[in-house]
Amino acid sequence: xxxxxxxxxxxxxxxxxxxxxxVMVAPFLYMVSISFTExxxxxxxxxxxxxxxxxxxxxxxxxxxxxIPRAFLTSLGVASVxxxxxxxxxxxxxxxxxxxxxxxxxxxxxxxLVGLMIPAVMLLVPQFIxxxxxxxxxxxxxxxVFYVAGSLALNTFLLRGFFESIPAELDQAMQxxxxxxxxxxxxxxxxxxxxxxxTATIFTFFGAWDEFAWALTILNDPDxxxxxxxxxxxxxxxxxxxxxxxxxxASAIAIVPVIVVFLxxxxxxxxxxxxxxxxx
Amino acid sequence: MTLQDTKVREAASHEAASRPRRRRVPLxxxxxxxxxxxxxxxxxxxxxxxxxxxSFYDWKxxxxxxxxxxxxxxxxRALEDPQFWVALGNTGFYAVATLVPQVxxxxxxxxxxxxxxxxxxxxxxxxxxxxVTSWVVVSLxxxxxxxxxxxxxxxxxxxxxxxxxxxxxxxxxxxxxxAISALGVWKGIGWSMMIFLAALQGVPTxxxxxxxxxxxxxxxxxxxxxxxxxxxxxxxxTIMLVIGxxxxxxxxxxxxGGGPAGRTDVLLTYMYHQAFGNLDFGYGSAIAVIxxxxxxxxxxxxxxxxxxxxxGQVP
Numbered sequence: 001x002x003x004x005x006x007x008x009x010x011x012x013x014x015x016x017x018x019x020x021x022x023v024m025v026a027p028f029l030y031m032v033s034i035s036f037t038e039x040x041x042x043x044x045x046x047x048x049x050x051x052x053x054x055x056x057x058x059x060x061x062x063x064x065x066x067x068i069p070r071a072f073l074t075s076l077g078v079a080s081v082x083x084x085x086x087x088x089x090x091x092x093x094x095x096x097x098x099x100x101x102x103x104x105x106x107x108x109x110x111x112x113l114v115g116l117m118i119p120a121v122m123l124l125v126p127q128f129i130x131x132x133x134x135x136x137x138x139x140x141x142x143x144x145v146f147y148v149a150g151s152l153a154l155n156t157f158l159l160r161g162f163f164e165s166i167p168a169e170l171d172q173a174m175q176x177x178x179x180x181x182x183x184x185x186x187x188x189x190x191x192x193x194x195x196x197x198x199t200a201t202i203f204t205f206f207g208a209w210d211e212f213a214w215a216l217t218i219l220n221d222p223d224x225x226x227x228x229x230x231x232x233x234x235x236x237x238x239x240x241x242x243x244x245x246x247x248x249x250a251s252a253i254a255i256v257p258v259i260v261v262f263l264x265x266x267x268x269x270x271x272x273x274x275x276x277x278x279x280x
Numbered sequence: 281m282t283l284q285d286t287k288v289r290e291a292a293s294h295e296a297a298s299r300p301r302r303r304r305v306p307l308x309x310x311x312x313x314x315x316x317x318x319x320x321x322x323x324x325x326x327x328x329x330x331x332x333x334x335s336f337y338d339w340k341x342x343x344x345x346x347x348x349x350x351x352x353x354x355x356x357r358a359l360e361d362p363q364f365w366v367a368l369g370n371t372g373f374y375a376v377a378t379l380v381p382q383v384x385x386x387x388x389x390x391x392x393x394x395x396x397x398x399x400x401x402x403x404x405x406x407x408x409x410x411x412v413t414s415w416v417v418v419s420l421x422x423x424x425x426x427x428x429x430x431x432x433x434x435x436x437x438x439x440x441x442x443x444x445x446x447x448x449x450x451x452x453x454x455x456x457x458x459a460i461s462a463l464g465v466w467k468g469i470g471w472s473m474m475i476f477l478a479a480l481q482g483v484p485t486x487x488x489x490x491x492x493x494x495x496x497x498x499x500x501x502x503x504x505x506x507x508x509x510x511x512x513x514x515x516x517x518t519i520m521l522v523i524g525x526x527x528x529x530x531x532x533x534x535x536x537g538g539g540p541a542g543r544t545d546v547l548l549t550y551m552y553h554q555a556f557g558n559l560d561f562g563y564g565s566a567i568a569v570i571x572x573x574x575x576x577x578x579x580x581x582x583x584x585x586x587x588x589x590x591x592g593q594v595p
Contacts (some may be wrong), residue, residue: 011408013392013395014399015419016392017389017392017399017403018394018408020385020389021403021406021407022467023466024406024407024409024410024469025406025409025471027410027418027421027422027425027466028409028413028421030425030431031421031424034424041338043424043429043430044429046434046438047434055393089315089316089319092313092315092316093312093313093316093317095312095317095415096309096310096312096313100306100307100308100309100312102309102310104467107307108313112317112320114324114325114328115320115324117523117579118324118328119523119526119527119571119572119575120527121527121529121548121551121552121568122331122568122569122571122572123324123327123328123331123554123568124551124552124555124566124568125331125561125565125568126327126328126330126331126334126565127323127327127549128325128555128556129330129334129341129561130322130323130326130327130330132341135360145323146323148319149319149320149322149323149324150323150324152316152319152320152324153320153324156316156548160540181308181312183452185312191481203287206412208416209414210414210416210529212416213529213530213552217556228417230415230416230435231416231420232416232420232534235423235534242292244424247420248421248424251417251421251453254346254416254417255412255413255414255417258412258413258414259409259412259413262405262408262409262412263405265371266405269408269412270474270478
């Protein structure tokens, strides 16, 4: 087969793939280009693709503004705490499902899977009222608690699979040596499930990093804004008065960390994606 | 495989069966489960029941005010509310307009990429880039691209002269929905491509080769060998995309805000507007419940569809 492909087919394949890749990437390049363009040259006809003259003024202004750097740190903090707590809690839950037999096990797991099917936005209203009663509105704790709750089902599902693939003999050997359940979970299961934890970390962290609807709903205090909210406020509502150079400078600051981590840890992204599809 | 093997396994299962007979209350698993399940019960399960309950009330958020029980009035109101039907129509449009291209193009790209070549990992990354970037950022980016003096109008008049370049994309219902759907497709193709790429690994090469030897054309091989082999992935992608499209929110909220005058509202932006704009939490909840019911029914229908065809294929 390898020899039989005519040259024309190979060339056509690459032309198609290149054209598609261009469509995928061009908007980002344009965005970066705009972030280096002076505002008076944005949305001119014909459009300017290479900034002339290029300027770093947008980045300087965004960094000097205070709101964006603060929102960046807020998002970093919220996403980090969410990830640590979610991984701890969901790995414990997953360990119980993977290593113990107890009454109503599969029923409880099914109930947990309901969390995967219910759209997050459907719960916006009742969760808002719950958060209000718990005094969690307008607080970062309110973000973390509900982000962790929202990520539990997926992470437990993912990690259960990883724990189950660890040979039971290892567990039994440790048990014979007198290790209790917590030691077996902490010393054996967690280290061996490291690839799964990495995948869960990436998905949880960026889920919280990018989350918009919940933060929009419960945060009022401008000092508490997360990065997506701050960027959205920068872009306002209408189209005319928007300082797109600023918006895209802030946007670039928000997505560059994501893209870097994605490039470094691609394997884990793919794993998280396909474990649902291939197994299910 | 061997007799010994079987014996060992029998002994192991025997041991496992005899252990619970000692009947200690299995406290340990519940200790592991407690934090996760407690949080899940409070923050997810309880709100689910509340969402349903609230939809039967004229729900007052202030503790002092009493909420009036309305029965099914909120649902009846939705059925008579023209704006609800606009939002439902737009959601349906978005579902169809994003599903088909994402499946077809995602599969096409996966097929093109499937043959191992040194450039494959690079292409994969490039196509996947939109998937990993934040919805907020790409929604603003597309609002910019579809602006009156934006790149799309320029491209459609100066580069490929098919329009006069004067389209106010985001100021009209259907052009607005096209722009929003374009974003959905662009952001989603990488995801479906990735799932299809994984599924294509499972297509038996021996069958493909046998078909080639038998003189089957490229298309015939695709129809008879590849397609049946990736049916499960096809079903998974379709279901996930339909669920996702009914949950479209951020892109609409940021590109058009549902405007002009609610013409590009989808179910969730309309729900959000009713709940947090008009503080009509009961009606908002009713819309959310209707949305969830539609999604559940569609998922079940699709599951049945893909399973039945599978069963029909066996002989």
